Amino acid sequence: MLRNYFLTAWRNLGHNKASAFINIIGLAMSITCSLLIFMFVSYHYSFDGFHPDxxxxxxxxxxxxxxxxxxxxxxxxxxxxxxxxxxxxxxxxxxxxxxxxxxxxxxxxxxxxxxxxxxxxxxxxxxxxxxxxxxxxxxxxxxxxxxxxxxxxxxxxxxxxxxxxxxxxxxxxxxxxxxxxxxxxxxxxxxxxxxxxxxxxxxxxxxxxxxxxxxxxxxxxxxxxxxxxxxxxxxxxxxxxxxxxxxxxxxxxxxxxxxxxxxxxxxxxxxxxxxxxxEGSIDRKYLWALISIGIFLVITACLNFINLATAQALHRSKEIGIRKVMGSLGGQLFWQFMAETAVVTFIAAMVACCLTLIAIPYLNQLLDIDMKGQLLGNPRLLLFLSLLSLVIIFLAGSYPSLVMARFQPAVSLKGKLTERHIGGFSLRRVLVVTQFAISQMLIIGVIVIAGQLRYSTTSDLGFNKETIVMLPVPVPDRAKMSTLQQGLKAIPGIEKLSFCLHAPASLGGNVTGLRFDNRPEEEHWSTNALDVDNEYLSTFGLKLLAGRNFFPSDTAREFVVNETFLKKMNVSNPRDVIGKNLSLGDGSRKGPIVGVVKDFYTNSFHTEIAPICLMPNYYNYINCAVKIKSGTLRQTLAAAAHKWNEVFPEFVYSYEFMDDRIAKFYKQDTVILKLVEVFSLIAVFIGCLGLYGLVSFMAVRRTKEIGIRKLLGAGLQQILWLFGKEFSLLLIIAFVVAAPVAWFVMSRYLEDYKYRIHMGPGVFVLAILSTFIVAMLTVGYRAIRSALANPVKSLRSQ
Known part of the structure; x- marks a missing residue:
């Protein structure tokens, strides 16, 4: 019996190659994404799980x-x-x-x-x-x-x-x-x-x-x-x-x-x-977001299958009627159609395995991780694939199988089945709306995440980061630093340079307590003590609001603070702190405040600007910030490397651009953006496959109607609108469903940023426009083919 089910299923797939191809591709793409997400999530949850205790x-x-x-x-x-x-x-x-x-x-x-x-x-x-x-x-x-x-x-x-x-x-x-x-x-x-x-x-x-x-x-x-x-x-x-x-x-x-x-x-x-x-590698909520996306993709592909299967049920009505007259029971027909679903799912799973093996090296390179590209040697992955395939067979096949198994033989043989008998077009409307609501939510997510990353990396940070290169200072040797400074300044392409502990925005820091204006107790907050030389302000373009820069010195004798430092002190006028004494840590660093600089971002946009205290201390200089003239980058870097190696021949030369250092703040967000972008494109692609299948079904069902309309004078525009108006309404409904859900989810995402973009109407307009364009291209291609068909041939074929 089982052998007969699968042989019959195979023959039926051969008779409906187009719909089978659409279903296999859609399911294969969703299974591939699910496998990759499962591997990615499993990879992260496996960290340090090999320790016995x-x-x-x-x-x-x-x-x-x-x-x-x-x-x-x-x-x-x-x-x-x-x-x-x-x-x-x-x-x-x-x-x-x-x-x-x-x-x-x-x-x-x-x-x-x-x-x-x-x-x-x-x-x-x-x-x-x-x-x-x-x-x-x-x-x-x-x-x-x-x-x-x-x-x-x-x-x-x-x-x-x-x-x-x-x-x-x-x-x-x-x-x-x-x-x-x-x-x-x-x-x-x-x-x-x-x-x-x-x-x-x-x-x-x-x-x-x-x-x-x-x-x-x-x-x-x-x-x-x-x-x-x-x-x-x-x-x-x-x-x-x-x-x-x-x-x-x-x-x-x-x-x-x-x-x-x-x-x-x-x-x-x-x-x-x-x-x-x-300093964790990834937040659990991002992994759960990826799991949700994987579920959405599987649902989208299953909805495609249901849509196409129920649409084709009318074509198979006589087959079902004959089977019932010959004695087939409803249960036998149900399992026959489930066998067809199983064959499609099995083929899709095999294709997905091949796609997964191809994608793993690229995904490892894209995300800078090391997931093992094994399927047969991974029991957990094989178990997941088996369970996923069973779920897809059940979700995608049960409803169409039940519908077709319940056809009345008399009605089926007379060819009087209508869309009402297969759930009606209202069912397919709901399925299309669900598909594109998911796609639009993902598109909105991509737009918001990309917008926040663009805002984080292109906003004015309060300091100059363009064409600034950070060179290491291996040892706190004053004589060698002086030699390096003179050698670098002699290079024509270098505008300015500064020795420092860190750049203005850095993952590092030296948080310490402080005592202000000779008060008997320390303040109930701490400051980030940043050791820099007197060229730091001009090299990074920091703006003085009051006072002056500190004089050149090897140790901390004077201090420059930022606006946030003043806010912590409840001081509104920067001039009011000039000349006030400041003592840091155990009191070994003390002196007057001589200047106040405008606030600059001290870390990523995830955290608030910290109170900063700038002071000289050559012993803690581990970086040399070099500002290079535009257009001279290559030759200047080569000359800088030569000078550096002359001063520190026993060390290994390296450098890092400020832009690259700041990009590391958002490494986790960049990884998630790349994944969501890929999965959003796949979700839209799967949705368009289903949309194309439905439009093709509509075109076949309405061939005679289109021929008559053309004979009565209908033009290309009217025929296209015949197809487009239905799906335009469905896309609008999908947007109405997707927009509030996406707004809620992305608002929670943006809460992780202290400085963030505003989700204005433009985000949602761009999402629905992009969906409309892709959907209309999909619908339009098939609709134009039907509209340009010879009406005489269309009527003769009917």
Whole structure:
């Protein structure tokens, strides 16, 4: 019986090639998108899931409760040791301090090769490898990083530096041209779905040589974002106990106002990847948005199938009548038509698998991820594909099968079936409206996200970012910086340059407390202390509102603040703060405020402008901002590279444009925009396939009517309107449904931005116009073919 069902289904598909092709393409596109979305979501949910004790691993973070609450991804470096000593709630406690863009060299090799490792280097306690599952290929886990000046590297780094893992053991690597480490172990390459990206781990005992403050066990007064503390809690430990222990830690090691300001909390490992506050890779709500889009695409393709199947039911009425007269039962006819749906879905699934395999490399490149392109070797993906196919068969096939199985044989054989018997054209109206409502919601989403990104990257940021290149300053050597400055200024293509800690808008920062005008207590808010030289304002085009720039100096003696700093002080007139004394942090940096600059954006548009305090301090200059004359970019960069290499021959040269640095703020939004753009185009394409099929059905059903109208003098315009008026009304209804839903969803999206665009009428007008244009092109092509047909042949064929 089953064999007969599928043989008959195959023959029927051969008789209706056009509709079968439309259904297969539509379903294949939707299944492909669903597979890619499933793989993308699974990829992100798999992060750090390979650690055996992942449910008991937590990361400590810092919460500051001043005038506003803000967070640091890190924890003070003494915290891990104190928690390990004072409490027994953790089986293991590990401290790890990471530094990105590490300069590594090989002093034992010929020519001392140099490498710049963007993921950096991590000063790591040995217990880190007891908490996390990063197995050793070579070396002893028992003694890993136990002694000073030891290092372990991944297989990739070992092969890159020494040719193989075996050759790496016992070799010396040098960090930052200062500290030598002996490779005592080689780790298996880190999985791509790990948030740990560092591939060079060195002994925590050497941290003091890199940073005496961070390496100290008494440095409770500051937090470096790269200083992390991980806990492997005991199975019996509760979160309430750990939180209480962290509160007791604050009471033991802090005093005065700091008792209320400092808080330590823990974040489960499975939330790290999704927490945007703590540098997570992607927000869960974006993944749910993609899942919703995948569901919409499947629904759109199923609606196409239902539309075309019910439209064709009239053509199959005599077949159904004969089958019933010959003794076929309604249930048998139902399963016959379901078998046809299953065949179409199976073919579409096979096509989708091929399309998915083709698309994965491009998607990996587009999104800068590493999803594995395996289908047969992925049981979860095969299970998802099987379940998805069953759902599609049920959704797409059940209604048309029920309708056709219920045809009365007498009415069917007489050819008196009408659209009323198959649900009427009103049903297909509802389906078309649903399809295009989904398409228009996606189009509105694309317009809003693209508009916000355009606004974020093209708005006036309060500083000049055009043709500014950031060069690294590897070491705080005053003589070398002076030599580099003189060499760069001699290059004709360079207009201005400035040494600084960071650019005006940066992910980095140095948040610290302050005391204003010799007040007895610190303010209940913090400022971002930005170390810059006296050329900073002119290089970036910052505008002074009052006072002057500070005089050239190597250390902080004078300060320049921004407007937000004044707002925090409840000062309205910038002149009122000129000459007032300011003390930062522990009081080691103090002096008068000599200038006030107009506000500039200090981070992405997701966050508010922070209070800024500019001051000189050459020891913290890690960047050199160079403004290049337009039209001289290539030759100027080449000359700058030559000068830089003369001054820092032992380091690796690199540079970054300010535009690229700012674009990193919106990396997550850019990824989502690319995906929504692709899926929106596919949704519109699937909708147009169905629309073309329906118009073709209408043209066949109304061939005689069109012929008569043409004989009576109807022109091309009237015939086109005969097709267009129906679908124009449906598109308007779809827009009425889609607009409020899209407005609500995109309003929630824009709430993530402190500075955002306004969703005006233009967004919705553009959405409906674009849908109209595409739909009218689809309808118009088939309608013109019918309108230009010879009416004599049309009437004769009837």
């Amino acid at each position: 992942k449910d008991r691993i937590y990361r400590v973070f810092t919460e500051f409760n001043d005038e506003t609450v803000f967070y640091s991804t890190g924890a003070p470096s003494p915290l891990g040791k104190a928690f390990r000593t004072d409490f027994t709630y953790a089986e293991k406690t590990a401290r790890i301090v990471s530094y990105n863009n590490a300069i590594m060299s090989l002093p034992q090799e010929n020519g001392t090769p140099k490498f710049k490792e963007e993921p950096g280097i991590a000063f790591t306690e040995s217990s880190f490898f007891d908490i996390f599952n990063f197995p050793l290929v070579l070396g002893s886990k028992k003694n890993i990083l136990a002694a000073p000046n030891e290092a372990v590297v991944t297989e990739r780094i070992a092969a890159k530096y020494f040719g193989s893992a075996q050759n790496a053991i016992g070799k010396t690597i040098r960090f930052d041209n200062k500290v030598n480490f002996t490779v005592t172990g080689v780790l298996k390459d880190l999985p791509s779905n790990s948030d740990t990206k560092t591939e060079i781990f060195v002994s925590y005992n050497n941290l003091r040589q890199q940073n005496p403050f961070t390496g100290s066990d008494s440095s409770w007064g500051g937090v470096y974002g790269g200083s992390r503390c991980y806990l492997l809690l005991r199975p019996t430990a509760t979160l309430a106990q750990v939180n209480q222990a962290l509160n007791l830690t604050v009471k033991k090691y802090y005093k005065g106002k700091d008792l209320d300001v400092w808080k330590f909390k823990i974040l489960p490992l499975d939330q790290v990847h999704f927490n945007d506050t703590f």
